[in-house]
Amino acid sequence: MSDPVEKSKEPAGRISLADAQARVDRWIEEVGVRYFSELTNLAQLVEEVGEVARILSRTHGDQSFKSGEEGLDLGDELADVLFVLICLANQNGVDLSEAFERNLEKKTSRDAQRHISNAKLESPPE
Numbered sequence: 001m002s003d004p005v006e007k008s009k010e011p012a013g014r015i016s017l018a019d020a021q022a023r024v025d026r027w028i029e030e031v032g033v034r035y036f037s038e039l040t041n042l043a044q045l046v047e048e049v050g051e052v053a054r055i056l057s058r059t060h061g062d063q064s065f066k067s068g069e070e071g072l073d074l075g076d077e078l079a080d081v082l083f084v085l086i087c088l089a090n091q092n093g094v095d096l097s098e099a100f101e102r103n104l105e106k107k108t109s110r111d112a113q114r115h116i117s118n119a120k121l122e123s124p125p126e
Contacts, residue, residue, distance in 0.1 A: 028087070
């Protein structure tokens with residue numbers, strides 16, 4: 001019988017948020033022993049976001065890479081952020097699919113005219 005966590009309704013190579021939450025939970029049980037505390041995961045999240053910031057500040061900002069930093073992978077660092085975020089959601093009983101839908105509805109309602117009317121957004125970013 002196929003594993004429902006491994007199998008997804010998404011196109012090959014893609015998974016839904018619900019699948020990602022289930023896979024992270026299973027990984028924690030099988031490999032990670034247990035979830036780190038929420039405060040440890042919060043610190044991990046901040047650390048991983050800092051690694052994303054390091055890459056972006058060097059590829060799009062004024063800083064240059066230090067020796068040995070050139071091979072940093074933005075996708076991998078974003079996936080690290082997502083993994084820890086999913087851990088925090090799982091630990092706190094948050095269904096990210098539902099939360100994301102609610103959040104997008106909130107933003108759509110709140111910002112229906114806000115961005116269209118923003119003169120700062122009329123020209124492309126530098």
